[in-house]
Amino acid sequence: GESVGLHLPTLSVQEGDNSIINCAYSNSASDYFIWYKQESGKGPQFIIDIRSNMDKRQGQRVTVLLNKTVKHLSLQIAATQPGDSAVYFCAEDDNDYKLSFGAGTTVTVRA
Amino acid sequence: DAGITQSPRHKVTETGTPVTLRCHQTENHRYMYWYRQDPGHGLRLIHYSYGVKDTDKGEVSDGYSVSRSKTEDFLLTLESATSSQTSVYFCAISEGGAVYEQYFGPGTRLTVT
Numbered sequence: 001g002e003s004v005g006l007h008l009p010t011l012s013v014q015e016g017d018n019s020i021i022n023c024a025y026s027n028s029a030s031d032y033f034i035w036y037k038q039e040s041g042k043g044p045q046f047i048i049d050i051r052s053n054m055d056k057r058q059g060q061r062v063t064v065l066l067n068k069t070v071k072h073l074s075l076q077i078a079a080t081q082p083g084d085s086a087v088y089f090c091a092e093d094d095n096d097y098k099l100s101f102g103a104g105t106t107v108t109v110r111a
Numbered sequence: 112d113a114g115i116t117q118s119p120r121h122k123v124t125e126t127g128t129p130v131t132l133r134c135h136q137t138e139n140h141r142y143m144y145w146y147r148q149d150p151g152h153g154l155r156l157i158h159y160s161y162g163v164k165d166t167d168k169g170e171v172s173d174g175y176s177v178s179r180s181k182t183e184d185f186l187l188t189l190e191s192a193t194s195s196q197t198s199v200y201f202c203a204i205s206e207g208g209a210v211y212e213q214y215f216g217p218g219t220r221l222t223v224t
């Protein structure tokens with residue numbers, strides 16, 4: 001089975017609100033956890049990563065939180081915009097030059 | 112955007128026919144990957160390459176083979192296509208220093224009838 005999974009397949013968010021996308025993982029040995037964004041008709045795009053020795057990392061309008069105790073990863077998007085509508089994937093590095101991806105969460109931003 | 116192209120972008124083929132998908136990069140990255148994407152499954156790794164003529168299997172490699180004779184090209188071959196191989200195929204590249212930061216191509220939509 002998959003070692004990386006997302007809690008919810010879909011998320012609907014009002015424009016301007018904050019979004020939180022969750023992910024559970026099972027491989028405690030992973031060094032990096034990563035979030036990708038995939039817009040309709042395009043390939044996935046790297047958003048942000050967090051190393052396993054960190055709890056939080058911030059980017060531009062995005063924050064990734066890592067809770068190793070419960071093996072939980074989340075992506076927070078501040079002030080969600082229509083351009084944030086996409087499928088979001090969490091992934092983990094298997095320490096062998098490969099990534100394992102979760103099934104994805106589709107985020108829809110309501111105007 | 113990273114210089115990655117995939118060809119063809121769309122293909123319809125019949126069961127039992129051979130199919131080859133091409134991934135071409137202009138970034139001179141060492142690592143190249145082939146994924147398939149199906150509803151409810153996210154991205155699943157088919158094969159990957161860590162250098163010219165150096166390849167290895169991913170989690171869903173059955174029915175697929177790959178070749179990498181040049182740094183810039185990574186070919187995925189379906190020797191005898193089946194309907195279960197109908198999917199969207201993505202190529203990705205990365206550098207060794209940050210292999211988790213992969214750059215993806217635009218994808219190839221393959222339909223096997």
